[in-house]
Amino acid sequence: MSARNLLRLTLVARRSASTASASQLGFIGLGNMGASMATNLAKAGHQVRVFDVSRAAIDAVVAGSEGRASAASSANEVVPGASAVVTMLPSSKEVTQIYSGSDGLLAASKGNGTLFIDSTTGEPGVCEKIAEEAQQAGAVYIDAPVSGGVVAAKNAQLTFMCGGPKSAFDIAAPLLAAMGKKSIHCGDKVGSGEAAKICNNMLLAVSMLGTCEAMALGKHLGLNPNNLAEVLNASSGRCWSSEVYNPVPGVVPGVPSSRDYDGGFLCALMLKDLRLAQSAAAQNQVSTVMGGLACQIYSLMCAHGLAAKDFSVFYKFLQDQQNKSN
Amino acid sequence: MSARNLLRLTLVARRSASTASASQLGFIGLGNMGASMATNLAKAGHQVRVFDVSRAAIDAVVAGSEGRASAASSANEVVPGASAVVTMLPSSKEVTQIYSGSDGLLAASKGNGTLFIDSTTGEPGVCEKIAEEAQQAGAVYIDAPVSGGVVAAKNAQLTFMCGGPKSAFDIAAPLLAAMGKKSIHCGDKVGSGEAAKICNNMLLAVSMLGTCEAMALGKHLGLNPNNLAEVLNASSGRCWSSEVYNPVPGVVPGVPSSRDYDGGFLCALMLKDLRLAQSAAAQNQVSTVMGGLACQIYSLMCAHGLAAKDFSVFYKFLQDQQNKSN
Amino acid sequence: MSARNLLRLTLVARRSASTASASQLGFIGLGNMGASMATNLAKAGHQVRVFDVSRAAIDAVVAGSEGRASAASSANEVVPGASAVVTMLPSSKEVTQIYSGSDGLLAASKGNGTLFIDSTTGEPGVCEKIAEEAQQAGAVYIDAPVSGGVVAAKNAQLTFMCGGPKSAFDIAAPLLAAMGKKSIHCGDKVGSGEAAKICNNMLLAVSMLGTCEAMALGKHLGLNPNNLAEVLNASSGRCWSSEVYNPVPGVVPGVPSSRDYDGGFLCALMLKDLRLAQSAAAQNQVSTVMGGLACQIYSLMCAHGLAAKDFSVFYKFLQDQQNKSN
Amino acid sequence: MSARNLLRLTLVARRSASTASASQLGFIGLGNMGASMATNLAKAGHQVRVFDVSRAAIDAVVAGSEGRASAASSANEVVPGASAVVTMLPSSKEVTQIYSGSDGLLAASKGNGTLFIDSTTGEPGVCEKIAEEAQQAGAVYIDAPVSGGVVAAKNAQLTFMCGGPKSAFDIAAPLLAAMGKKSIHCGDKVGSGEAAKICNNMLLAVSMLGTCEAMALGKHLGLNPNNLAEVLNASSGRCWSSEVYNPVPGVVPGVPSSRDYDGGFLCALMLKDLRLAQSAAAQNQVSTVMGGLACQIYSLMCAHGLAAKDFSVFYKFLQDQQNKSN
Structure with a gap:
């Protein structure tokens, strides 16, 4: 200036x-x-x-x-x-x-x-x-x-x-x-705000997807989701997605997972932000291996009709078949 | 009993x-x-x-x-x-x-x-x-x-x-x-403790790798690492790896990243736990897409001689070449 | 002996x-x-x-x-x-x-x-x-x-x-x-036959998934699938999956893709072989980054009810939503 | 026109x-x-x-x-x-x-x-x-x-x-x-030539990376690389990368792998093409899960100083440590 x-x-x-x-x-x-x-x-x-x-x-x-x-x-x-x-x-x-x-x-x-x-x-x-x-x-x-x-x-x-x-x-x-x-x-x-936002959202996507997988694995291993969330939140796996916005219905009241993933931060919007991150990473020669896979997963979920669902819906997508039969 | x-x-x-x-x-x-x-x-x-x-x-x-x-x-x-x-x-x-x-x-x-x-x-x-x-x-x-x-x-x-x-x-x-x-x-x-531990450590690996990528992307976009960590920790990207054990040297005093990733929780041990998670996931028919990639990344880092470094060393591995020339 | x-x-x-x-x-x-x-x-x-x-x-x-x-x-x-x-x-x-x-x-x-x-x-x-x-x-x-x-x-x-x-x-x-x-x-x-088979099938899975993605990308870019298959098969993208067993219905007569992916080599069997490959890789300290992701993708497809479909069904899975609306 | x-x-x-x-x-x-x-x-x-x-x-x-x-x-x-x-x-x-x-x-x-x-x-x-x-x-x-x-x-x-x-x-x-x-x-x-080229090169990258992993896994399982290449080329794993341009030194005479991966089709150029593919996929709402990971792997290899090596160098990168000690 x-x-x-x-x-x-x-x-x-x-x-x-x-x-x-x-x-x-x-x-x-x-x-x-x-x-x-x-x-x-x-x-x-x-x-x-x-x-x-x-x-x-x-x-x-x-x-x-x-x-x-x-x-x-x-x-x-x-x-x-x-x-x-x-x-x-x-x-x-x-x-x-x-x-x-x-x-x-x-x-x-x-x-x-x-x-x-x-x-x-x-x-x-x-x-x-x-x-x-x-x-x-x-x-x-x-x-x-x-x-x-x-x-x-x-x-x-x-x-x-x-x-x-x-x-x-x-x-x-x-x-x-x-x-x-x-x-x-x-x-x-100027641009630092945008930069920080796309870094944050890329990490948010990665940790949300990781939380979904950890919660799904725990469920299949016989753990009660509330118990597992308590363990994670008291341990090194703790993150915003496990604590504040848990993707398993019923663990945290009032978040999108508890209303069939309606509303919230839509998969389509997360995909948009992940693409900004991928574009910024490519222009600046940075590898983002996990961020790249997260981007592909949100793209796949949008192709499966989940664009207008909350971004925590990956927990359900992971186990699609079981949900159908239950 | x-x-x-x-x-x-x-x-x-x-x-x-x-x-x-x-x-x-x-x-x-x-x-x-x-x-x-x-x-x-x-x-x-x-x-x-x-x-x-x-x-x-x-x-x-x-x-x-x-x-x-x-x-x-x-x-x-x-x-x-x-x-x-x-x-x-x-x-x-x-x-x-x-x-x-x-x-x-x-x-x-x-x-x-x-x-x-x-x-x-x-x-x-x-x-x-x-x-x-x-x-x-x-x-x-x-x-x-x-x-x-x-x-x-x-x-x-x-x-x-x-x-x-x-x-x-x-x-x-x-x-x-x-x-x-x-x-x-x-x-x-019985086994619930093991189950919770491997779920936690899988999420830990995923969120640590994501934190490394977000911090590396931010650095290449011109952000000061301390500023970015502050933003993440006040936002939805917050996780144990960003807050308590940040992988960028100097952001959190006393953690392994600040002593060239010596000591701490070794890549080789994280790889062992990720394999337990993959094995449990396969036996129980659960998909862990991000967890699977995390397992491969730790395997690759071990093959590159980093088995005895702290598991946050991915921040350095991501940018190997730049570190060599700087 | x-x-x-x-x-x-x-x-x-x-x-x-x-x-x-x-x-x-x-x-x-x-x-x-x-x-x-x-x-x-x-x-x-x-x-x-x-x-x-x-x-x-x-x-x-x-x-x-x-x-x-x-x-x-x-x-x-x-x-x-x-x-x-x-x-x-x-x-x-x-x-x-x-x-x-x-x-x-x-x-x-x-x-x-x-x-x-x-x-x-x-x-x-x-x-x-x-x-x-x-x-x-x-x-x-x-x-x-x-x-x-x-x-x-x-x-x-x-x-x-x-x-x-x-x-x-x-x-x-x-x-x-x-x-x-x-x-x-x-x-x-002894065991060399098994070893060769799991190596072959891991490469088969990777190249089939890659073929599905290349064919899907080409379709969305406006290419005729027959033209694209001809180009691939005359170029460096050529593989068994593109030439002999193309995943797009109608490109190669008589293969499973042409009968709604019924019969053939089932996703469930490919998943079994990919898990053998992952297990062998882990025991022998080999990284298989693409093979690991292929394993996760087949696991996800099985969770989505495609276990009994031919392994080329990923072409359809990739574009699930479009197929529903068409 | x-x-x-x-x-x-x-x-x-x-x-x-x-x-x-x-x-x-x-x-x-x-x-x-x-x-x-x-x-x-x-x-x-x-x-x-x-x-x-x-x-x-x-x-x-x-x-x-x-x-x-x-x-x-x-x-x-x-x-x-x-x-x-x-x-x-x-x-x-x-x-x-x-x-x-x-x-x-x-x-x-x-x-x-x-x-x-x-x-x-x-x-x-x-x-x-x-x-x-x-x-x-x-x-x-x-x-x-x-x-x-x-x-x-x-x-x-x-x-x-x-x-x-x-x-x-x-x-x-x-x-x-x-x-x-x-x-x-x-x-x-117009643009169909570019479209076909980026589809081909994306599939090429995926199948080359898959070939490198299959050959590396086979080697660690005790298979002779020439034997394994022969099996793959007679089976469903066959692809241009296994047949014509094998990434293991000595299997196919005269290709870059046989001269320490010098010359050939450089990693930096493959990365450029993969980014074109990712950009085209994003614009056209297509998921390319394997293609996306391939892009990240080439980005990582470039960060590790391999930008000017042939794109088959992933075989070596996968096993970096072993090569150092041998």
């Missing part, structure tokens, strides 16, 4: 801080996650101009905002007057389309030092490119993908993983606090 | 409880682990007759026991007069050799209701067979493999995973408490 | 050669494969005493033998008077049970230099042990597992893979020729 | 056929492969304008062409007057850069119906896009990646796998015949 951009940003920050309850923001991307995030920003007292390709999505957010959200008729229209703009898009492809070029968001910010906070889950390399373009356009761009699903978004309980200069992170933090419970600064390099 | 054996065992238990500081025990198998375990039993005030194929190993334990350990000249010689006998052997093969048949430990117990506690890491199926034979011989056999390595054995900080009737477990518990910090009753079926 | 046994065997061989059309044989194990093999020996003019645990199986072979097969009432009863005995059993476990010990086949041969030809698919290590015991009992034991299924057995078109001294192989060869089209001497060590 | 372009192409074809020995061609990309291919076109009597980013590469081809190759000072300069232009570039990225846009090759062809034959190994999807752009520009573009390495290129022994309309393939065929021994029309869709 150049000294000039940093100065602009600091001025913006002071302005925001002095008028915290009335800062002007932009928000683009009002899907399941984005709509809740924009609503939470409005609830926290901010004025938010919102845009989505679906007019109905815009209207719904505006209607639920107690007068603090207003409709924009294009993505670029949310920029003028906004100290910060949050984007929540389907993938890196849309990020490039909306931010980049002479008709993009960065150009629309006209060198006013706007802070762009991108919560899209995407490729670290794309974030780096947009950040460079932002700097040339007199704007600041950081990545801030989230962990936690639709329910966490609604309840402002998301975790944000952020990449970019610490100074920019510090300015973004109060806004993120209106949408989540925690923000982690993952690195000064 | 038959009513008759249970009665015998209860009587033995009462006898033990009333004379807790002076009960007579047997111990067979004085390797790195067993020698410390026998010593801790003696330190706790028990009289222990000890045997090993190595006379030197016997002498060392006797010498360090403040007069409470005595040498036996054969395995069977530890049995007469002992209310309980603990065994810590290399594998299921030795368990069968020593316990079974007309010249084995069970026969030597002469129907006196001796409690045999087997801490060998082995096959659940073998434990079941020995338990049946024990019942016929008027003895009681439970399995109680340990978690924690040589240091934990020395400091009486082992965790015991036990399989067998709850009544037998309750009688064993005070003895186990002299050698460890925790005992878990994994199931009423 | 000791000089004494070899002499006996040579004498037996001369006797057999001089009376080729009337030699006395034994045959144990009259399942789908064994019944056809015994029948073909009888058709070739030999007198064959046959045994199986199923009386009906014995009767069927005797009935179809034009008077040259006769019923034995126990396994050992086929031995007296026989120059050679062929066994075709379910697994190594039955081989040990029937051959070994004071009441086994080897003892029943009473040092008469009987040649035992074992066509069971089993563990090389078990064959070695039986061969040693045979030598002590004054008999000769070689392994001769087969390739080719039920149809090949019926039409005397099997391939035999043999392990044992060349002199013993030469004596066995004319008998094998009555049951198959080809016999290969794989090595002088 | 539109009727108008096809007409143009047919006219060009007639012109070429009538003056076969003197047609004017263009060639771009004079690396190890391309230089030999361009030289072979010149040797066959064609006039070839050649271009490369390296002036030295251009000069070498011109010098060895007996006056039939001439230097171009830019890529576009090879187009005017050429009935056909062959490109042999590092990857799809360079294909897009050179062909596409208002300053690209397609624009430079000025609607004259030039036939572009692209022998780059790349992504089928990119070929499709360039073919569409070609049609709009009044040109014809087909893909024709090659199989066979540097030696085959030098000796005009390449195999071409072609995608595009049959009529265009027929026109290209005589030119391809000057550079190779065989051309296969893989499909009418």
Whole structure:
């Protein structure tokens, strides 16, 4: 970040801080996650101009905002007057389309030092490119993908993983606090948030699949699943998947395994993140033997009609035949 | 367990409880682990007759026991007069050799209701067979493999995973408490302790390999390892391997990764446990796709000369070439 | 093979050669494969005493033998008077049970230099042990597992893979020729036939799974399966599975893929062979990364109800969902 | 291909056929492969304008062409007057850069119906896009990646796998015949040649890795490698890797395994092709479980310093430690 951009940003920050309850923001991307995030920003007292390709999505957010959200008729229209703009898009492809070029968001910010906070889950390399373009356009761009699903978004309980200069992170933090419970600064390099997220999700997939196999093996060896979970959680096999989100129905109340794997973090979304990880690994010449197999397993489960089931459904998939006969 | 054996065992238990500081025990198998375990039993005030194929190993334990350990000249010689006998052997093969048949430990117990506690890491199926034979011989056999390595054995900080009737477990518990910090009753079926241990270690291997890959990917994406570990440990990728035993040198002080992967839980031992898991899975018709690949990876690392390194060395193995040039 | 046994065997061989059309044989194990093999020996003019645990199986072979097969009432009863005995059993476990010990086949041969030809698919290590015991009992034991299924057995078109001294192989060869089209001497060590068979079948599984994936990928990329098969078979991807036994329906007429994967070489049998390979690899400290994954994939397919389908069904399993919707 | 372009192409074809020995061609990309291919076109009597980013590469081809190759000072300069232009570039990225846009090759062809034959190994999807752009520009573009390495290129022994309309393939065929021994029309869709090539190479990788494991397992079970290769090649494990290019030194004379895996088809290139396959599989929602693991294994071997060794070196990698000690 150049000294000039940093100065602009600091001025913006002071302005925001002095008028915290009335800062002007932009928000683009009002899907399941984005709509809740924009609503939470409005609830926290901010004025938010919102845009989505679906007019109905815009209207719904505006209607639920107690007068603090207003409709924009294009993505670029949310920029003028906004100290910060949050984007929540389907993938890196849309990020490039909306931010980049002479008709993009960065150009629309006209060198006013706007802070762009991108919560899209995407490729670290794309974030780096947009950040460079932002700097040339007199704007600041950081990545801030989230962990936690639709329910966490609604309840402002998301975790944000952020990449970019610490100074920019510090300015973004109060806004993120209106949408989540925690923000982690993952690195000064833009894209570090995305990088941390795909590493986390790759490890999550591997440990979930391992947990499913360990629980299935234990069951076939005659162990009671609750006993086995207790042993694992007191031992070196302990992981988030065994403790908090156990894939065996009945071991942990309220998680997707206990409602036939409906809802939760869908196999299709895990597959998407694993493919981002595989792509990042290939570009950076890293071997990920277990992560690669995890990616194939989720691909196979999606081919078997489980794309819309929770990612812990591998426990059931492993033992498909037995379930049919029981 | 038959009513008759249970009665015998209860009587033995009462006898033990009333004379807790002076009960007579047997111990067979004085390797790195067993020698410390026998010593801790003696330190706790028990009289222990000890045997090993190595006379030197016997002498060392006797010498360090403040007069409470005595040498036996054969395995069977530890049995007469002992209310309980603990065994810590290399594998299921030795368990069968020593316990079974007309010249084995069970026969030597002469129907006196001796409690045999087997801490060998082995096959659940073998434990079941020995338990049946024990019942016929008027003895009681439970399995109680340990978690924690040589240091934990020395400091009486082992965790015991036990399989067998709850009544037998309750009688064993005070003895186990002299050698460890925790005992878990994994199931009423003898072999449940072994079953839980191999499930745990399979999950441990999978999550460790996944942690190594996630940390390596993050490093190549420009993340600081400490930052990434912090993110994982606050997120859904959290596991024992990321939190307590991180495979990247410097992230967690004092673990094997910080001393070039020396000591710790050796790849060769992890491979042995993974093979037990694969064997149990095959016998019980369970698929363990990730566990199977983990087994192959440890086999490959052993073939590359890493058998005597800690099992977290996969982080280094993944990036072999870079380490050579750096 | 000791000089004494070899002499006996040579004498037996001369006797057999001089009376080729009337030699006395034994045959144990009259399942789908064994019944056809015994029948073909009888058709070739030999007198064959046959045994199986199923009386009906014995009767069927005797009935179809034009008077040259006769019923034995126990396994050992086929031995007296026989120059050679062929066994075709379910697994190594039955081989040990029937051959070994004071009441086994080897003892029943009473040092008469009987040649035992074992066509069971089993563990090389078990064959070695039986061969040693045979030598002590004054008999000769070689392994001769087969390739080719039920149809090949019926039409005397099997391939035999043999392990044992060349002199013993030469004596066995004319008998094998009555049951198959080809016999290969794989090595002088008994067990070499089993070893070669499990190596072959592991490679078969790997290349079949790879062929299924290549054909599925090509289809999704818009290639005509016949065109792609032609390219593969003219290029470095060529293998038995792509050329002779293509897993895509319609590419090669008459193979199981063209009749919804019915019949053929069942997934359950391939899984059995892959487990033998994994067991042999573990005992010999060899890594088989692809072979290990192949084993897991067949285990998963069996859990999904495909145990009784041909092993090329992975092509369908890979794309399960699409098949459902089409 | 539109009727108008096809007409143009047919006219060009007639012109070429009538003056076969003197047609004017263009060639771009004079690396190890391309230089030999361009030289072979010149040797066959064609006039070839050649271009490369390296002036030295251009000069070498011109010098060895007996006056039939001439230097171009830019890529576009090879187009005017050429009935056909062959490109042999590092990857799809360079294909897009050179062909596409208002300053690209397609624009430079000025609607004259030039036939572009692209022998780059790349992504089928990119070929499709360039073919569409070609049609709009009044040109014809087909893909024709090659199989066979540097030696085959030098000796005009390449195999071409072609995608595009049959009529265009027929026109290209005589030119391809000057550079190779065989051309296969893989499909009418442009990109079919690339698709077939990546399917073939994925299967090649899987079957080579499987062959290495089967040969290694056999060796550890005591089989002579020549015997085992003979068995495999007479059985269902037979594949190109076992028959023609066996990975065990000494089994097939003259292949890379017999010269310490030097030369041949490098691991780094196989890894590149496997990544193309993984990318194509992900885009088309196909699972490739074995192909995915093969990709990871080649990545791991490259990380272990084997990038410049032949792809059959996995046989050695599998048994690294033994080789060190022997």
